[in-house]
Amino acid sequence: MxxxxxxxxxxxxxxxxxxxxxxxxxxxxxxxxxxxxxxxxCGAAYPGDARPALYDLGPAWVWPDFQPRIARLIRELDLSVFEQFLHGDMLHEQAAGDLVTRSSGPSPMRGSYRVSGGTxxxxxxxxxxxxxxxxxxxxxxxxxxxxxxxxxxxxxxxxxxxxxxxxxxxxxxxxxxxxxxxxxxxxxxxxxxxxxxxxxxMAGHAKIVALYDRPFWREQGLSGEAFSRRGPMTEIHDASPVHGGPFALFGFVGHAPGARRSIGEAALLSTALAQLQRLFGAPAATPLATFVKDWARDPYTATELDLAPLGxxxxxxxxxxxxxxxxxxxxxxxxxxxxxxxxxxxxxxxxxxxxxxxxxxxxxxxxxxxxxx
Ligand SMILES: Cc1cc2nc3c(=O)[nH]c(=O)nc-3n(C[C@H](O)[C@H](O)[C@H](O)COP(=O)(O)OP(=O)(O)OC[C@H]3O[C@@H](n4cnc5c(N)ncnc54)[C@H](O)[C@@H]3O)c2cc1C
Structure with missing residues (x-):
């Protein structure tokens, strides 16, 4: 050719x-x-849902206020954005014990937007x-x-x-x-x-997404945003679609790529769901569906050098x-x-x-x- x-x-x-x-x-x-x-x-779809892949396993956020090109492209392609869901309190989980504190201060994610329909x-x-x-x-x-x-x-x-x-x-x-x-x-x-x-x-990162029929965290006055020193997820955010459900939470996994590999995907997912349950209550233990995407294991994104954490x-x-x-x-x-x-x-x-x-x-x-x- x-x-x-x-x-x-x-x-x-x-x-x-x-x-x-x-x-x-x-x-x-x-x-x-x-x-x-x-x-x-990379988007994932709720199994059996006729709609496109709404759940972002890679990038989720854009910042149109200071990213002129993506803002213009989104307009040009007749797409739209919506604000990252931030209504309600944030949670903070300490490194040891079951101590979880709640705060209502301004979120570090203010000004972050998501693309309707996912990136x-x-x-x-x-x-x-x-x-x-x-x-x-x-x-x-x-x-x-x-x-x-x-x-x-x-x-x-x-x-x-x-x-x-x-x-x-x-x-x-x-x-x-x-x-x-x-x-x-x-x-x-x-x-x-x-x-x-x-x-x-971000090549060394992994994301876990859990889908639920109800946004039970919102019902408790929580935004879904959580910062954890205990893990396995260090940062958790609401990942629900702009309208309707399934509703979703996602988290960045704190373990380095090598540790993730030794833990294995099934064990990692089970500790992540236990963490969501600690933070957001019993309904978090029974998601409709879950997705794990470990970018460090994807040879068309990451090389061996990308397995070292970036400071x-x-x-x-x-x-x-x-x-x-x-x-x-x-x-x-x-x-x-x-x-x-x-x-x-x-x-x-x-x-x-x-x-x-x-x-x-x-x-x-x-x-x-x-x-x-
Ligand atoms: C977990 C995660 C979260 C992120 N969050 C955000 C966010 O919230 N906001 C944000 O702005 N950015 C975020 N990013 C970064 C964002 O995803 C990237 O900046 C962007 O997608 C890069 O696009 P690209 O086309 O330059 O590279 P890539 O998306 O890496 O595309 C490269 C392409 O080349 C292909 N390829 C590789 N090798 C070959 C080959 N030999 N022959 C042919 N094809 C090949 C690959 O398959 C791939 O399709 C995130 C990234 C990750 C992994």
Missing amino acids: DTEVLIVGGGLSGLYAAYRLAQQDVEFQLLEARDRLGGRI QALVTALTERLPANHVRLSSPLHRLRQRDGRIEAHRGDGSAAAVVASRVLLALPPRLIAGTMAFEPPLPEALRRELVSAPTW HHPEYGPPQQAIGSWSGQLHLAGSEFAAAHGGYLEGALEAVDGILQTLRGIPGQGEDRIPGR
Whole structure:
């Protein structure tokens, strides 16, 4: 297959790039390794519910007040947001014993919004707007080779080139680029080291979601928000849909990836439900459904290096090191390549916008033609 722009990766950055290129009538192909689109955006549906996947196993929040791109994209895609449910008291669980205290102070989550229908709605809306036959799932690419002024992209299993393109946009976390893709000729060593040093945001985390027929915490004047030193979940929030149920609570698991692996998913879930019961009462012990998503075990998100806990939000941004002979043909576009909002959904859009500004020489593309700028 021959194309103008090959997009590798169908997370938010890859899908947004495809959407903008399609608006500009630029020929592209998007190849995604997994059998689904969205990358770190991943929604779960209540079993048997005809509605789409409402429960966020990856990103849940946007901050439209200071994230202009995601705010604009949500409007453009006819989606809507609603405020994170914060009505009622928060709970604080101490490290030892059964001491749980209640507080009514301002929540640290003020100003956080959720996308109606879950962040998966962004993926669905973008995908629906792409031309037919331009996206291929279950198509991991692992080798890029420069040949006769163009780039051949291979699956890495020795088979013939899957795609030949004039330019390649790698919409991937930097560590996956450095750790899972081979380049002929190789990327400059200084750039490779820079890519390895950029942690994939939230890749070491795991989320547990529990669904209930009633929002029993709200009935007790609780917001569902809880902060725990005891665990296994360190932070818990209301994850219910904007309207109706099933209602939901979700928590970030405090154990490091290695500890989670030794505990095992079933034991982890059972201690998480015991914690919800300690905090919110007996109804928490019998959810309608539960979901556990351990991102650290997902090879299309996390590398071994991402198993070490992050103490702070890393400094992200476009590559500082030269890209060598790949200059002008290879573009790095995942969220971690954004300077202002790196690691976040907003960053995925920021990184792509930055690249589209530089994509001159593609018919119909250029700074003055990027919509909405
Ligand atoms: C648990 C969790 C909670 C989060 N919470 C928030 C939040 O509340 N708000 C927020 O703004 N952000 C949050 N984030 C971060 C947010 O999810 C990311 O910033 C965003 O989704 C990154 O999008 P991306 O397209 O750059 O990368 P990704 O979503 O990682 O997409 C990369 C894509 O490339 C594919 N791929 C990988 N290797 C290959 C290959 N070799 N060939 C082809 N395809 C490949 C992957 O399958 C994936 O689809 C959270 C992340 C996690 C994990």
